[in-house]
Amino acid sequence: CLQREYAIIIKADPHELMRAQPGRYNGRYRIRVVKNALIKERWQDLIVEIPSIIKVSGLSDMVLTEQKNLHAKGKYSARYFAEQAFCIYSSSGSYMISAMGSHHDGNNNMFFLENGANKIRYRLSLATDDRRYRRVRPGQQLEGGNASQVPNCSGASNVKLRIAILQSWLSRKPAGTYSDVVYLNVMPK
Numbered sequence: 001c002l003q004r005e006y007a008i009i010i011k012a013d014p015h016e017l018m019r020a021q022p023g024r025y026n027g028r029y030r031i032r033v034v035k036n037a038l039i040k041e042r043w044q045d046l047i048v049e050i051p052s053i054i055k056v057s058g059l060s061d062m063v064l065t066e067q068k069n070l071h072a073k074g075k076y077s078a079r080y081f082a083e084q085a086f087c088i089y090s091s092s093g094s095y096m097i098s099a100m101g102s103h104h105d106g107n108n109n110m111f112f113l114e115n116g117a118n119k120i121r122y123r124l125s126l127a128t129d130d131r132r133y134r135r136v137r138p139g140q141q142l143e144g145g146n147a148s149q150v151p152n153c154s155g156a157s158n159v160k161l162r163i164a165i166l167q168s169w170l171s172r173k174p175a176g177t178y179s180d181v182v183y184l185n186v187m188p189k
Helices: 013-019 149-153
Strands: 023-035 038-052 054-057 076-088 096-103 111-115 116-126 135-136 142-146 159-166 182-188
Touching: 054 149, 054 182, 076 096, 076 149, 076 182, 096 111, 096 116, 116 142
Parallel strands: none
Antiparallel strands: 023 038, 054 076, 076 159, 096 142, 096 182, 111 116, 116 135, 116 159
């Protein structure tokens, strides 16, 4: 008896998979072998699991610039400030987002820029779905809103990140280059 192995290859267009809703898809196919009028037939189940796909694009390093004309908004006035728009795509449609900096206090209440032993506190805020900015504490999860249904937002953006340093946080800090790395964690809702 001669045994032969066969491979069945199922291909899917990656662009179609990016557009597919996450979930479990089931199907069946039939294999029919005919040899010398002998017919062998077998049904086989096929299960494809499509996970939620999330893609963040458009982020880059930010440089804070000094604001010469301070205009108080409420009780705060930012002395150094930067904003950046970027894109969050999610195949599931909605997402949660959190931020964690390399330098933060042990209680996850504040972010810090560091220069050796010197630290300067800063505020990180996010605006999603053209809503107003919401302050983010290190590790805090926020409901992100509606993600783009198109990877890279077709060149546009759907989220804004703001970094601000208040004048009061700069007192008695030596001049120098202060830095931090912020990690954004985006997950399906």
